Amino acid sequence: EVQLVESGGGLVQPGGSLRLSCAASGFTFSSYAMTWVRQAPGKGLEWVSAISGSGGSTYSADSVKGRFTISRDNSKNTLYLQMNSLRAEDTAVYYCAKGVNYLPIYGIDYWGQGTLVTVSS
């Protein structure tokens, strides 16, 4: 059974940093792309960042480029999102999601339960 468990969310001040983690199990982690998607309170889904199975290719939304960094540790079956220079508009539930295949283009099949990030003073 595929399981994705996010952690690391919380309350942070504007300009601060946070690192999200996603522990994966139930599949061969290194064989699949992984993605972060966020959802602001009461709003729709916004793609944030994706990474290939090897970690050699990464992709990010313009809204987070230069501030957020996606990475993965295939030896630990863990996905990360390092978030710096956080803004109020980054407040959202952040979902970790498993790719259908090795590259992100093949879409997303499983989602974690999400972790809430609140940016406020």
Add this chain to the structure above:
Amino acid sequence: DIVMTQTPLSLSVTPGQPASISCKSSQSLLHSDGKTYLYWYLQKPGQPPQLLIYEVFNRFSGVPDRFSGSGSGTDFTLKISRVEAEDVGVYYCMQSIQVPFTFGPGTKVEIK
């Protein structure tokens, strides 16, 4: 960026009746590999999204056969043949042919 639009944005359906949601993309989602990278997700209240349909018309594992997807190029449709109470939530289409992946605004389905 590819813009995804959905209609209607909300739908109230009597149990047992059909429902249909349209999704349009601003660019063709047909890849040179012959596949079309259009997905449908359902987000039930208080839950993360769950995959219903991948690559336009393929039902994901465990998805009831009352759900079906169709379309090509830039125009796509999700149909529920007979709506059940457990189908309430927000339905999203998503494209993954081009980064950034983009989602439609969502269609909220309620039961009458």
